[in-house]
Amino acid sequence: MTLKHLRQLTAASAIVLTGNALAATELVVQYPYGGTFKDTFAQLEQEFEAQNPDIDVTFRAPYEDYEDGTQKVMREAITKQLPDISFQGLNRVRPLVDRNIAVSLEPFIAKEADFSKEGYHQAMLDIGTYNDEVYGLPFAVSLPIAYYNMDLVRQAGWDENNLPESWDEVIELAARIDALDEDITGMVYGWQITGNWLWQAPVFSQGGAMLSADEKQVAFNGPEGQWALETFSRFFKEAGMKDYSRADGKQAFYSGKSGMWFWSTSTVTNAEEMIGDSFEMKTHVFPSVKEGGALPAGGNAIVMLTKDAEKQEAAWKFIKYATSGKGAAIVALTTGYMPPNKKANEEYLKDFYSQHPNHFTAVKQLPLMTDWYAFPGKNGLKITQVIHDHMQSIASGERVNEADQVLKDMAADVQKLLPN
CATH class of the missing domain: 3.40.190.10 (Periplasmic binding protein-like II)
Structure with a gap:
């Protein structure tokens, strides 16, 4: 009993x-x-x-x-x-x-x-x-944070006391790590995480929004969204990131095959337990949050x-x-x-x-916290999937060089699903 x-x-x-x-x-x-x-x-x-x-x-x-x-x-x-x-x-x-x-x-x-x-x-x-x-x-x-494999950071010749603060630095370090060995990938960005959370994060980090204040017009297709989606495409074009599933990306980092992993702080305890002594793991802040920018809770x-x-x-x-x-x-x-x-x-x-x-x-990062945006109306969940599918077209390589057009198509498809 x-x-x-x-x-x-x-x-x-x-x-x-x-x-x-x-x-x-x-x-x-x-x-x-x-x-x-x-x-x-x-x-x-x-x-x-x-x-x-x-x-x-x-x-x-x-x-x-x-x-x-x-x-x-x-x-x-x-x-x-x-x-x-x-x-x-x-x-x-x-x-x-x-x-x-x-x-x-x-x-x-x-x-x-x-x-x-x-x-x-x-x-x-x-x-x-x-x-x-x-x-x-x-x-x-x-909140979204960065996980680093410090062993690979050192092997890549990066100053371990000055981890990247910007996406430009992340991409530079990832490219160095990616070049170390064909079995190693520079970085994993968990963009498939629930609720488009890691799409909202870079947009919000630049002061952008998902919709207009009255929630009738798409707003993520402005300069902030253009920067965010172009940066996302650079992960594949310049940093050597692969089209991993959520599970495979996580496993790549846990097994020491990825130099960086951008994910939720929710997994810190699990990551420390699973990695153990196989390599030194260190967390760091989410990159390129400008003054006035925020991160979704x-x-x-x-x-x-x-x-x-x-x-x-x-x-x-x-x-x-x-x-x-x-x-x-x-x-x-x-x-x-x-x-x-x-x-x-x-x-x-x-x-x-x-x-x-x-x-x-x-x-x-608590001072940066803002609401995790929920799209209005009966199509809220469908909008989440539409954004995911457009980002997948970049991740798969199909439209990796068309970030601007992907953003336009994404915005148009979301606009059609908003309440009248």
């Missing part, structure tokens, strides 16, 4: 002995990226159920990614098979609000005494606010979906625990995500970042 089953049996016995006919409330939860969050949720579940023996948390199989999570919730809303709680990408809460699937957390927050003293500051609440109401509490927050928020009053009370207890200072600290310690709750840094992680500099890179 497992510890969890023993706790449940003990709680059930107590209920019978006291004459209370109420059984434990089952709370069905679903989250993305099982490989990243498996240890996180195992620890959260154990500690939460120990404190709340009247609540039984059941996890569904993890979503593959944020798009998968949103699509499943939309289908399950029709078939009435929704989980009680869903962890959704920060840019995927909006469509659930627009479709009246997500439950407002305002009534629950209003009942809390000293909510801000528990680390829930306004900027944290703003991330999940739509139509002036909080619908999602951020659980894990990330990645990660996910907890969204309540159940409309059942009893389950809502249980769901709110779990949401509060998972986003509390203690819960946020567990996230930081088991992944590479940054804790959105202030109390996590003030009480639980005081010495963590000084001892783990690879985790601190993203924290240094």
Whole structure:
């Protein structure tokens, strides 16, 4: 018998002995990226159920990614098979609000005494606010960073104390590393990551936007987007980057076959564990962020979906625990995500970042953080795929020399999918 089953049996016995006919409330939860969050949720579940023996948390199989999570919730809303709680990408809460699937957390927050003293500051609440109401509490927050194989950096003759600050320097270093051996690639840029996150990042870094302020016109086809897509094409033309899948790109870096990997801070812990002593890994800031530029906040928020009053009370207890200072600290310690709750840094992680500099890179970039943009309307997910497909035409080599025209075609296709 497992510890969890023993706790449940003990709680059930107590209920019978006291004459209370109420059984434990089952709370069905679903989250993305099982490989990243498996240890996180195992620890959260154990500690939460120990404190709340009247609540039984059941996890569904993890979503593959944020798009998968949103699509499943939309289908399950029709078939009435929704989980009680869903962890959704920060840019995927909006469509659930627009479709009246997500439950407002305002009534629950209003009942809390000293909510801000528990680390829930306004900027944290703003991330999940739509139509002036909080619908999602951020659980894990990330920013794009650079991962370096310092062994290959040194072999390429680069000053290890002055890692690249610009994409020009990145491309120069990548070309040097690429020339070291035919089995080594200079760099991997994980542009296929969910939600066009690493397309938005270079555009935002130059002060650009995805759409106009009224969200009726494409805006990424201006000078910022032109620079971003041309830089992307240079990765293949000048830096020796290959058309890797997400998994293959990650494996290339982990196995020591790539000098650089541009990805989310969320994977720092996993990268350190997988690489071990095979080479020295160091993280560094995302390149070429100009004054006034920004970087999109990645990660996910907890969204309540159940409309059942009893389950809502249980769901709110779990949401509060998972986003509390203690819960946020567990996230930081088991992944590479940054804790959105202030109390996590003030009480639980005081010495963590000084001892783990690879985790601190993203924290240094916090002043650059902006919203991960969610395209409006029923075609929001389709727009994400359209942008991906146009970028793939460059990555495959088919249109690697046509960045300007690819951008024009991308903008035209997205414009057609925007709400009238």
